[in-house]
Amino acid sequence: MFITDQADLESFATRACGSSLLAIDTEFLREKTYYAKLCLLQMQTDEETVIVDPFAVDDLTVLADVFTNPGVLKLFHAGSQDIEILYRVVGVMPTPIFDTQLAAALLGHTQQIGYGALVNLCCGVQLKKIDSYTDWSRRPLSPSQVNYAADDVVYLPAVYRKVSGQLASLGRTHWLDPDFAELVDPKKYAVNERDRYRRLKRVGQLKPRQLSAARELAEWRELKAERSDIPRKWVMTDEQIVEACKREARSIDELFMVRGLSDKLSTRDARAVVACIVRGLDTPMEDWPEHARPSRNEANVDVVVDLMSAVVRKRARESNIAFQTLCNHSDLAKVARGYRDVAILQGWRRDIVGNELLDLLAGRLCVFVREDTVEVTKR
CATH class of the missing domain: 1.10.150.80 (HRDC domain)
Structure with missing residues (x-):
């Protein structure tokens, strides 16, 4: 359904409140503006697919109720830019949410796996890419543009069910709760x-x-x-x-x-x-401000970070989790310098490898190579 009428949008918003989920994607341009210009809004419920033309409707804030409905799970793939735009034009943060790109990284996929690749893996469908760099601000839209836009949400519920089921089987259903909460934290999008x-x-x-x-x-x-x-x-x-x-x-x-x-x-x-x-x-x-870099009296931690990285890569591979989802170089450097309020030392990340990193720094862990494989043992 292609929505170009305010009454149709309001009717859809009411129906969507009865759905268990709402898959969301946007098409936008920001080459000529400070704020991203919303050109299209695609949504998928349990029963229907809609594409909203924001140039034709009067008020997108009518979606606020469904966006904040606790009984409707909002689905995104790599949703930070979509959420930022929607927060500005609708006025509320969509909650609760689930981001399939973040979830896929806990299942052994690369941290930034694309939507098309994930659809292919989960649904066996090869999406067409012909309109990926189209000018979404031009009207009228071609049939291929409309189909391309719809595909971005049509398969998202099936992808969600697949990856969420895999997370549940591994006991990782709530591991990403803090990450999802950060995605819808207004502070993340505030400009300083x-x-x-x-x-x-x-x-x-x-x-x-x-x-x-x-x-x-x-x-x-x-x-x-x-x-x-x-x-x-x-x-x-x-x-x-x-x-x-x-x-x-x-x-x-x-x-x-x-x-x-x-x-x-x-x-x-x-x-x-x-x-x-x-x-x-x-x-x-x-x-005067200072450059954001370690002060000179902090020890050089490059060698220590290299050792820590070897341990993290080993545990990431064993747990089938993308390395960057487990931690990043900056966090390892902070841990090496004595900081403890770091993500790798919190929650499930600490259980997988954080405690071992602390043992390594305390000299209680031995890292060595045996037959081209990194081994980690207690001293």
Whole structure:
């Protein structure tokens, strides 16, 4: 059912509240906007498939009741971007949820297994990919586009039943509860403009005073892009911010020495950019930000992390869990430096390998190679 009428959407929302599940997917574009532009919303209940044209209906918030209905399980595959968009346009977080990509990683599949590959494994269906990079904002949609969009939710309930059944047989049904809770935590999608400078490309090239200027300038760019609903790079690129701060530009003439800025910035914006740089450069030294990296008095942990990785890979393989789902390099480095509030030392992850990592650090574990196989024993 292709929905282009508000009354039809409201009728579907009422019917969907009686379903046991609601598979959800979106098609969107974000190449020319700050916020992702929702172009299509696909949903599958126990009994029907609907595709909603958000350009044609008046109000998507009518889906709020079914999105928050505790009796309707919301299904996603790699759903973080879908959830972020829906939270903005519907106004609520979909709960409860189940993400089949996260679940598949607990069953030996790669951490980022694609929907098509999982459908093929669980349902024996090879999905067509002809419309995967189509322009979803154009109207009218072709029949192949509609079919492609529908396929993204039609098979999701069957995939869910397959992987959830496998998780149940392994006693892992609730292992992902914290991960699912994080996916629908509004804090995950909150934008901290003041911290945006840490994600600039090549920000590590800046000295502390210059980093202070980058903090001010990156915040200004974030707010301007958000207000204008345009991509950040249309205001200034990461490289231009870093170069302007590296030059410590205190005038428009100095600023325009950076390639491309004279064509990109109006005189008014150029004044604002210079003001940001000057404000950051003149910030007292004690208020300068620091690069996000270990302090010099922390021990080099590379060798220790390598040993820990060997143990984790062995246990991940034995448990048929994707390595990155069990832990990541950053968490291992934190454990090696003495931190204990780390995911690998919590819940089921601790049971599988976390306790062994603590034994390894305490010298109670021996790691060696026998016939090309890593072995782990108690000392």
